[in-house]
Every structure is written in C-alpha cells, then in structure tokens.
Amino acid sequence: MATILTVDDTASMRQMISFTLSSVGHEVIQACDGHEALMLLKGKKVDLVIADINMPNMDGITLVKSLREQADYKFTPILVLTTESQESKRQQGKVAGATGWIVKPFNPEQLLNVVKKVLG
Template sequence: MKKILSLDDSMTMVQTVKLALTKAGYEVVTFTEGQKALDYLQRNKVDLVVTDLHMPAMDGITFIKKVRSLPNCRFTPIIILTTETQVKKKEEARQAGATAWVTKPFTPAQLVSVVQKVMR
C-alpha cells in the first residue's frame, strides 16, 4: 500500500485529505506542524507528500525545500494544496521542488486524480 504524508495547519483540511485518500486505498499519515512532519520523514519513507502553502511556523515553500534536502525524499512527489492562485507563488513552489498544485476548495475526486497522476 502506498503511503502519503499530509501536512496542513487546519485540522479540518487534514481530515478531509485523509478521508479522501484513505477511501482511495492509500495509507495516510497526517501532521499539522512542518517540523514534526520533517522529523517523521527523516525516519520514514513515504510515496507522496501533500502540503499546505500558508502555515504559521513553517510555510509550504520552506517545508518543500527542507523535504528536498532529505536524501530519501529527493524524488518524492510533492503536491501543494492551497487557496493561493498567484502564478508567482506557483513558480516559487515549482522551483522549491513541488510536483503539482491543487487549489482549494477541491473535490475528493480531484485530489485522488492528481495523486494518481504524480505517483505513476
């Protein structure tokens, strides 16, 4: 079973993502703080990371850069879930190492579709 790490400072969003991906047959580990998610990634392998962009302690761009610096995560697909629509932010995320971008609000089907595309 493929394992996905989901990071969002909103507990509601974490639960929404977990429910959608669990129903689609994935194992999902969730975090609401970037540093705790990074600590987990240093010790565990995941097949995909889903992260929010705007978070208080560590924003999504910083988180992605730190994930990319981990040897076991250099090629792990990373999806950003965000309300942000600015092209500049999307480019910044892509340069940091993001694989895909999903704009909130989204449907569970949209999220699962993007997950399936980037995990091929």
C-alpha cells in the first residue's frame, strides 16, 4: 500500500482523510500547511500528496508549484482537496501542476476511488 501525505490546516480534516485512507491500508502522514509539507517531504518520499488550498504560511497552489520544481516530485500525483469550486481556481490548480481537484466535503468512497485511480 502507498504512503500518502495530507496537508490541511484543519485538524479534523486531516483526521478524516487519515482515517479514510488508513482503513484500506495506506500509510498516511500529516502536515498543517505547505511549509511543513515541504519540510516533511525533504526526508521522505511519498506516493501521493492531498493538499488544501487556503492555508496559513504557504497555500496549496504555492505548494503544488514548489513540488513540481523538485525532480523527485515532478510526476508524483497531487490532489487538491478544497472548499473552492470556482473554475478560475481550478484552472490555477491545473496550471500549477495539480493532478486532480476534489471539492469538500469529500465522500470517503469517492476519495478512495480517486486515490486508487491516480496511484494506478
């Protein structure tokens, strides 16, 4: 099973994502913003990143851009999980290099299906 990093400034969101993904055996690590996520990823390679957009210190779009600049994470799937649903924001995410866009609240079954799909 895969190692997945979840980035969200809300603790309960991280808990729900972690709970959902670990139920099928994935290993889940957590970060509360883009900055902490980058620090964590320096020492560890993960198979998938699920990130929020609106976060203090470093937002999700900046995180996606920073990760795509790194050789290790050029092709790692990055899913954006956010309350934002506007087309302009989606385009911003797409341009930054995100793999997919999920609007909160997520349905656990749906999230697992998407994760399965992007992990191949």
